[in-house]
Amino acid sequence: MTDATPIVVLVSGSGTNLQALIDASADPAFGVRIVAVGADRGGIEGLARARRAGIDTFELHLRDFASREDWDAALAERVGSYAPELVVLAGFMKLAGPCFLARFGGRTLNTHPALSPSFPGMHGPRDALDYGVKITGATLFVVDEGVDTGPIVAQTAVPVHDGDTVDTLHERIKSSERGMLVDWVGRLARDGFSIDGRRVVTPRKDPA
């Protein structure tokens, strides 16, 4: 087996997606090594999960920088210090800036709790519920300069139930989202990928 692919994961919250990656990485066959977990805030369960797993952590708070550009440059530098092949934004509630994208564009993945291109932004589950859709889900994509607009790696569909609240719907989405994230981060790390326009191309064909 080839060496595990080093990845950095960025989080802002409870870190259940991160936990799924930590759990999967325990198996060498998964082919991923989480070399660091970073956050834009402190006191979050996502960082605690990383520390419990013995993974290096760092915090870069926007308010500690003179400008967003400075924060973006510091984030690129810090992530780069771990020499990751892939960066995974797992509930990271900040947009990647130009400096970060100049260094990690094309190899930064993000997961969004809606079926793109519907309901981009911070409130995917709430916006889907308000719109009255019957199916929503989660989208894994390669980050570009837009808000949840990058080339799509994978999507998972989830039903909206009568009586759902934003929280019940988001929890249902998150349980599918975690499986999708683990499957695809592993697959992309092991097999590699390229981007052709809006398509993410992997060497292995999907089953017919």
Ligand code: GRF
């Ligand atoms: C996920 O649904 C992610 O798509 C969204 O925020 C949630 C993060 O959950 N941006 P967690 O922190 O991984 O538990």
